[in-house]
Amino acid sequence: xxxxxxxxxxxxxxxxxxxxxxxxxxxxxxxxxxxxxxxxxxxxxxxxxxxxxxxxxxxxxxxxxxxxxxxxxxxxxxxxxxxxxxxxxxxxxxxxxxxxxxxxxxxxxxxxxxxxxxxxxxxxxxxxxxxxxxxxxxxxxxxxxxxxxxxxxxxxxxxxxxxxxxxxxxxxxxxxxxxxxxxxxxxxxxxxxxxxxxxxxxxxxxxxxxxxxxxxxxxxxxxxxxxxxxxxxxxxxxxxxxxxxxxxxxxxxxxxxxxxxxxxxxxxxxxxxxxxxxxxxxxxxxxxxxxxxxxxxxxxxxxxxxxxxxxxxxxxxxxxxxxxxxxxxxxxxxxxxxxxxxxxxxxxxxxxxxxxxxxxxxxxxxxxxxxxxxxxxxxxxxxxxxxxx
Amino acid sequence: xxxxxxxxxxxxxxxxxxxxxxxxxxxxxxxxxxxxxxxxxxxxxxxxxxxxxxxxxxxxxxxxxxxxxxxxxxxxxxxxxxxxxxxxxxxxxxxxxxxxxxxxxxxxxxxxxxxxxxxxxxxxxxxxxxxxxxxxxxxxxxxxxxxxxxxxxxxxxxxxxxxxxxxxxxxxxxxxxxxxxxxx
Numbered sequence: 052x053x054x055x056x057x058x059x060x061x062x063x064x065x066x067x068x069x070x071x072x073x074x075x076x077x078x079x080x081x082x083x084x085x086x087x088x089x090x091x092x093x094x095x096x097x098x099x100x101x102x103x104x105x106x107x108x109x110x111x112x113x114x115x116x117x118x119x120x121x122x123x124x125x126x127x128x129x130x131x132x133x134x135x136x137x138x139x140x141x142x143x144x145x146x147x148x149x150x151x152x153x154x155x156x157x158x159x160x161x162x163x164x165x166x167x168x169x170x171x172x173x174x175x176x177x178x179x180x181x182x183x184x185x186x187x188x189x190x191x192x193x194x195x196x197x198x199x200x201x202x203x204x205x206x207x208x209x210x211x212x213x214x215x216x217x218x219x220x221x222x223x224x225x226x227x228x229x230x231x232x233x234x235x236x237x238x239x240x241x242x243x244x245x246x247x248x249x250x251x252x253x254x255x256x257x258x259x260x261x262x263x264x265x266x267x268x269x270x271x272x273x274x275x276x277x278x279x280x281x282x283x284x285x286x287x288x289x290x291x292x293x294x295x296x297x298x299x300x301x302x303x304x305x306x307x308x309x310x311x312x313x314x315x316x317x318x319x320x321x322x323x324x325x326x327x328x329x330x331x332x333x334x335x336x337x338x339x340x341x342x343x344x345x346x347x348x349x350x351x352x353x354x355x356x357x358x359x360x361x362x363x364x365x366x367x368x369x370x371x372x373x374x375x376x377x378x379x380x381x382x383x384x385x386x387x388x389x390x391x392x393x394x395x396x397x398x399x400x401x402x403x404x405x406x407x408x409x410x411x412x413x414x415x416x417x418x419x420x421x422x423x424x425x426x427x428x429x430x431x432x433x434x435x436x437x438x439x440x
Numbered sequence: 441x442x443x444x445x446x447x448x449x450x451x452x453x454x455x456x457x458x459x460x461x462x463x464x465x466x467x468x469x470x471x472x473x474x475x476x477x478x479x480x481x482x483x484x485x486x487x488x489x490x491x492x493x494x495x496x497x498x499x500x501x502x503x504x505x506x507x508x509x510x511x512x513x514x515x516x517x518x519x520x521x522x523x524x525x526x527x528x529x530x531x532x533x534x535x536x537x538x539x540x541x542x543x544x545x546x547x548x549x550x551x552x553x554x555x556x557x558x559x560x561x562x563x564x565x566x567x568x569x570x571x572x573x574x575x576x577x578x579x580x581x582x583x584x585x586x587x588x589x590x591x592x593x594x595x596x597x598x599x600x601x602x603x604x605x606x607x608x609x610x611x612x613x614x615x616x617x618x619x620x621x622x623x624x
Contacts, residue, residue, distance in 0.1 A: 267586075270587055271586065271587060271590060274587070274590040275590060277594055278593060278597075281598065282597065291567045292567050292570055295571060295574055296570060298574060298597075299573055299577065302574070302577045302593070302596070302600070305600040306577070306600065308604045308608075309484065309600065310484065312607040312608055312611050313480050313484040314476075315611045315615075316479075316483050317477075317480035317482075318476060319611065319615060319618055320479070320614060322468065323467055323468040323482065323483070324464075325461060325610060325614070327613075327614075329457070329461060
């Protein structure tokens with residue numbers, strides 16, 4: 052609680068807006084760190100991605116999940132109804148996510164909750180109501196008392212609606228008065244930061260426009276952070292312009308790759324049937340997850356992202372020459388041994404294709420560990436290495 | 441967790457792959473002999489529709505891709521797309537999507553009367569231009585406002601990564617087999 056106070060006074064005294072925002076985030080981060088430390092011992096790993104449901108997919112479970120996430124300190128089981136693979140892919144956490152990840156992640160979701168709740172209808176109405184009542188500085192003190200009382204009463208409530216009103220209450224209470232915001236903040240610090248405070252900067256216009264603008268900007272910056280993690284090489288650039296540039300380049304390169312690959316596939320197959328290749332790929336797809344189970348039980352956000360993004364970069368490097376050399380040597384020598392032991396195939400193809408198919412299937416059945424080490428084909432190796440990450 | 445992320449991305453890849461093959465089968469059923477350009481177009485269209493359908497119309501870009509295909513495709517392409525999506529495509533023009541009206545903001549620069557050559561203003565202009573460029577890259581960009589732009593970009597990038605990944609593996613497999621064929 053006391054840690055909040057000097058920061059807040061600092062915030063109030065500072066002239067720049069950025070310091071204010073940073074201190075809000077820093078405060079949230081420190082609070083959440085405490086929370087996490089307390090709860091991490093008792094509770095299962097924080098499913099961070101659950102709080103980000105709303106990010107990739109509109110709306111269901113937003114308020115519920117977010118309120119639960121925040122109010123329980125993030126210790127809750129993933130919602131089984133939410134079956135979206137996409138955000139899991141690039142937003143993940145496990146039991147061993149670092150403090151930094153969590154604390155940087157949760158404030159984002161937390162501030163997004165503020166955005167969600169502020170923008171929701173009840174939030175807006177109460178916001179407007181508060182502003183209508185308030186006359187600057189005269190009612191500020193009264194508001195402060197009301198705000199404190201209401202905040203404390205709402206501490207025990209676990210409701211997203213209450214959260215939104217608390218947000219707006221603290222917002223309005225903090226806007227015009229200096230000391231009031233200090234006390235309001237302090238009271239809300241007591242329940243270990245379950246409520247998000249969207250505070251207008253001192254001296255700023257207090258109409259709903261600038262408030263919404265601020266919330267919108269926070270939302271945008273939060274999402275830009277996700278983009279930063281998804282796009283490789285974005286970490287090195289700071290600032291919106293550079294990041295946007297990287298993102299544009301990446302999207303363009305991905306689109307060009309699709310074109311190029313489709314051309315390549317058209318050139319390879321005169322008949323547009325991919326049965327042969329799909330046979331190989333099918334063996335890869337279902338078999339890899341079970342092989343991965345004994346491996347990492349946790350993953351940091353960055354590595355999962357790198358796994359996804361590394362594949363995009365591989366294309367640029369074009370390891371075809373290396374894979375060719377590997378593939379040529381291994382299957383040819385091993386073909387004879389597999390010819391005798393291979394099962395009969397019904398597909399009437401050139402015999403070498405049968406042998407190769409058997410080779411892959413037999414190799415795979417014999418042992419995944421040997422399969423990994425032998426690296427029969429470059430793409431299989433690349434796929435596997437990628438998954439192992 | 442790594443498992444969930446890899447398995448879920450694998451699921452997406454599998455889904456994309458099966459849908460893509462479904463579309464290609466229809467193409468090959470229609471024309472036995474296709475030029476390379478026709479094949480390329482078939483592959484690309486099937487891949488695009490397949491990856492868009494993995495989102496099952498939850499995102500703006502996937503809807504835009506499907507709408508564009510439904511308005512411009514003909515013959516085998518249309519049937520392939522319908523097969524992938526599992527539903528009929530509407531031939532009429534795109535209906536206005538509900539709730540996504542973009543209000544063009546009036547240029548406030550003149551009203552503000554601020555110094556245009558200040559660093560902040562220049563930076564803002566640069567950022568704004570880049571945002572516009574990025575917006576144009578995403579399919580269905582006309583209906584995106586700034587917040588949705590980033591969300592859609594996220595989703596679109598992830599889907600493109602899946603698409604490129606699967607296509608690249610397929611191309612690698614095909615190429616190695618092809619080279620094996622030549623060598624033997």
